[in-house]
Amino acid sequence: AQSVTQLDSQVPVFEEAPVELRCNYSSSVSVYLFWYVQYPNQGLQLLLKYLSGSTLVKGINGFEAEFNKSQTSFHLRKPSVHISDTAEYFCAVSDPTEYGNKLVFGAGTILRVKS
Amino acid sequence: DAMVIQNPRYQVTQFGKPVTLSCSQTLNHNVMYWYQQKSSQAPKLLFHYYDKDFNNEADTPDNFQSRRPNTSFCFLDIRSPGLGDAAMYLCATSGSGTVSYEQYFGPGTRLTVT
Numbered sequence: 001a002q003s004v005t006q007l008d009s010q011v012p013v014f015e016e017a018p019v020e021l022r023c024n025y026s027s028s029v030s031v032y033l034f035w036y037v038q039y040p041n042q043g044l045q046l047l048l049k050y051l052s053g054s055t056l057v058k059g060i061n062g063f064e065a066e067f068n069k070s071q072t073s074f075h076l077r078k079p080s081v082h083i084s085d086t087a088e089y090f091c092a093v094s095d096p097t098e099y100g101n102k103l104v105f106g107a108g109t110i111l112r113v114k115s
Numbered sequence: 116d117a118m119v120i121q122n123p124r125y126q127v128t129q130f131g132k133p134v135t136l137s138c139s140q141t142l143n144h145n146v147m148y149w150y151q152q153k154s155s156q157a158p159k160l161l162f163h164y165y166d167k168d169f170n171n172e173a174d175t176p177d178n179f180q181s182r183r184p185n186t187s188f189c190f191l192d193i194r195s196p197g198l199g200d201a202a203m204y205l206c207a208t209s210g211s212g213t214v215s216y217e218q219y220f221g222p223g224t225r226l227t228v229t
Contacts, residue, residue: 032216043119043205043220044158051216090157094216100165101146101209101216105157 002026002093006106013081014114021076021109023091032094033074034103035065039087047089050074061085086113118142119221121206127227128196136191136224138206147189148218149181150205158205164189193226201228 007022025031032051036044048059055067065076074091091106119140128134138147145166150158162171164183178200180192193200203225207218 034217036220041203041223041225043121043222044207045220046217049217096216100163100170101218102148102160102163103218107157108155 002031002095002104004091004093004104004106006091006109008109009107010110010112012112012114015083016080018079019077019081019085019111021089021091021111023074023076023106025072025074025091025093027072030096032096033065033067034092034094035059035063035074035076036090036092036105037061037087038090038108044090047076081111081113083113083115085111087111119206119208119219121204121221121224123224124222125225125227127229128193129229130198131195134193134196134226136193136204136206136226138189138191138221139187140206140208140219140221141187142208142210142219143186144208144210144219145186146209147183148207148209149179149189149191150207151200152203152205152223154202161191196226196228198228201226 003026005024013019034049035047038044047063048057050057050067058064063078088108088110090108092103122137148163149161152158161175182190203223205223206221209218
């Protein structure tokens with residue numbers, strides 16, 4: 001079964017600084033990878049996804065992520081964060097050969113942007 | 116706008132009193148999911164419907180049941196809520212056979228058990 005490790009439970013960063021949220025997944029022949037954001041008391045919103053093709057994926061709100069198959073990583077980056085980026089971020093993996101498009105989530109990383 | 120709707124957003128129930136949470140979607144997706152998310156934890160899949168085909172996760176307690184009367188609606192029934200069932204419950208949908216494979220989430224229902 002797939003598993004996802006988010007290496008940092010909390011990441012504090014100052015406004016306008018760059019940020020990287022780290023995600024590693026257990027190895028598989030093929031995977032689909034996702035980053036979701038969750039604001040307090042809300043559902044999850046998709047930031048970006050990797051299905052195939054270019055390993056650098058661009059998403060909404062200026063976020064991007066790079067798929068690294070050899071390191072089984074899918075780290076999320078933003079060159080300059082805003083206060084409004086304060087939220088919890090979840091990395092998730094899906095096995096395309098598994099019935100039902102099920103997602104396995106990491107434990108989440110809380111991004112705190114300080115002014 | 117096409118979306119996933121959950122009602123109510125906040126639900127308070129008493130220990131042992133059955134409760135039903137509702138989810139509807141206008142995306143015409145054939146897969147619907149229910150997740151439980153406890154405070155400061157990742158969402159945990161309880162079960163999903165692939166059309167009318169119900170799929171329970173192995174570790175989902177029997178206390179949790181689900182119904183899907185049609186494509187648009189799905190319900191989560193908690194037969195005898197315990198204090199440990201207090202959580203955010205998230206509904207999501209996915210269109211199998213599409214190229215996106217992503218899941219679309221509703222805003223969630225926060226359940227309090229008193």
